[in-house]
Amino acid sequence: MGCNYDDDVKKNAERCWQTALNILRPDKKTLEHGLELHADAFVAESYGFLPAAHVRIDLYDGWIDQGLHGMELRDRYEEYVLLNFLKDGTNLQDFQYAIRKAGVNCIGVNAGIENNSVSELIKRLSYYTCLCDSFPEILRRCTTPEQMLEAKRDGKLALAFDTNAVPLPGHLENLEQALSFLRVFARLGVRMMHLTYNRRNLIGDGCAESGDAGLSGFGRSVIEEMNACGIIPDLAHSGNRTAIEAAEHSRKPVVISHSASAALSDHYRCKQDDAVRAVAKSGGFIGVCAYPKFLRGSGDIAAMLDHIGHFVELVGADHVAIATDSGAMVGPLRYSRKTYRKLPLFDSWWAKDADISPFEETGEMWDSMAWTNFPLFTVGMVQRGFSDGDIRKILGENYLRVLKATQTDDFSSVKNH
Numbered sequence: 001m002g003c004n005y006d007d008d009v010k011k012n013a014e015r016c017w018q019t020a021l022n023i024l025r026p027d028k029k030t031l032e033h034g035l036e037l038h039a040d041a042f043v044a045e046s047y048g049f050l051p052a053a054h055v056r057i058d059l060y061d062g063w064i065d066q067g068l069h070g071m072e073l074r075d076r077y078e079e080y081v082l083l084n085f086l087k088d089g090t091n092l093q094d095f096q097y098a099i100r101k102a103g104v105n106c107i108g109v110n111a112g113i114e115n116n117s118v119s120e121l122i123k124r125l126s127y128y129t130c131l132c133d134s135f136p137e138i139l140r141r142c143t144t145p146e147q148m149l150e151a152k153r154d155g156k157l158a159l160a161f162d163t164n165a166v167p168l169p170g171h172l173e174n175l176e177q178a179l180s181f182l183r184v185f186a187r188l189g190v191r192m193m194h195l196t197y198n199r200r201n202l203i204g205d206g207c208a209e210s211g212d213a214g215l216s217g218f219g220r221s222v223i224e225e226m227n228a229c230g231i232i233p234d235l236a237h238s239g240n241r242t243a244i245e246a247a248e249h250s251r252k253p254v255v256i257s258h259s260a261s262a263a264l265s266d267h268y269r270c271k272q273d274d275a276v277r278a279v280a281k282s283g284g285f286i287g288v289c290a291y292p293k294f295l296r297g298s299g300d301i302a303a304m305l306d307h308i309g310h311f312v313e314l315v316g317a318d319h320v321a322i323a324t325d326s327g328a329m330v331g332p333l334r335y336s337r338k339t340y341r342k343l344p345l346f347d348s349w350w351a352k353d354a355d356i357s358p359f360e361e362t363g364e365m366w367d368s369m370a371w372t373n374f375p376l377f378t379v380g381m382v383q384r385g386f387s388d389g390d391i392r393k394i395l396g397e398n399y400l401r402v403l404k405a406t407q408t409d410d411f412s413s414v415k416n417h
Contacts, residue, residue, distance in 0.1 A: 292359070
């Protein structure tokens with residue numbers, strides 16, 4: 001379930017804003033200070049999505065009538081919602097409004113897909129690359145902290161590319177060949193990669209695997225190559241043991257880009273305190289997401305602040321960030337009644353929720369943590385007594401620091417391992 005939705009993006013944003021205010025109930029001084037602090041700070045989302053639009057019903061129906069299904073339909077859908085929608089109607093104006101409302105200066109945007117396929121990862125990456133090239137008056141692809149700060153000064157939204165997987169050739173002949181595409185993607189601007197995506201792969205175990213076997217020998221070589229070519233290892237979807245071993249093996253900071261605390265929630269996507277401590281010891285951070293079923297508790301903006309508070313107490317404000325793992329929706333909401341033949345999917349990414357306690361999400365929970373409510377996350381931290389300096393770290397300085405500690409100018413060739 002997602003936010004309650006109104007066709008008018010401004011009405012939708014204002015309703016979500018009021019929902020969050022009704023939960024936080026800040027006094028006037030706290031509200032004003034929080035909003036001023038947010039506007040002045042560098043705000044980087046360590047993992048999220050750009051505002052996007054629903055596909056027009058006439059387009060979707062046309063694709064079905066053309067006989068598209070499965071991968072073909074998904075590709076056509078993504079091409080529209082990640083790229084072409086800004087050329088359609090008033091979506092560009094709504095897009096700019098949502099960015100202004102959120103006050104976000106940089107997004108670590110998911111420019112990958114949930115598998116290790118080089119071709120599929122490049123396809124997703126191409127949409128965001130083309131988007132930046134097509135709308136330079138709004139967006140700027142950035143690979144360094146300096147570029148991101150300059151984009152803020154110039155009034156542009158900085159995009160830093162992430163992928164949901166490490167690109168691996170389909171047939172692995174030797175270690176150098178297996179690692180070769182890491183530098184290719186680093187040259188293309190990717191600065192963060194998930195080691196696993198919930199399930200087990202050649203690198204290690206994901207968070208949905210009951211065995212929690214940890215990092216593989218090949219995974220250690222992957223981390224060494226990521227360290228060498230300036231890519232941050234992301235453990236958001238990795239198992240607890242994988243996360244700890246990755247943090248211990250890496251010479252540079254590792255991160256948990258978007259997650260929550262297992263001390264407050266029993267959802268498998270949440271991280272245990274020992275893994276968070278290991279990440280912090282590496283110099284990295286954990287980003288708190290805005291998903292009610294991950295957060296549990298009240299499932300709203302107050303729960304999100306609870307998780308932020310827990311991590312600050314556990315490892316300090318130097319190692320905490322915010323990553324909603326969502327974005328605003330612009331344009332009218334429309335659903336098609338047309339269907340196509342669907343084949344059952346192999347449940348390779350998402351585990352069943354049978355092993356966690358029942359939790360019912362509501363529209364109000366989602367509304368309170370809407371992407372356009374980002375300034376109210378800052379207000380909530382002010383309300384809970386966080387210092388301005390600590391809030392600035394959580395909002396974006398930690399992200400910049402880790403990127404700075406990871407970057408390199410050497411993208412030339414695979415190193416010997």
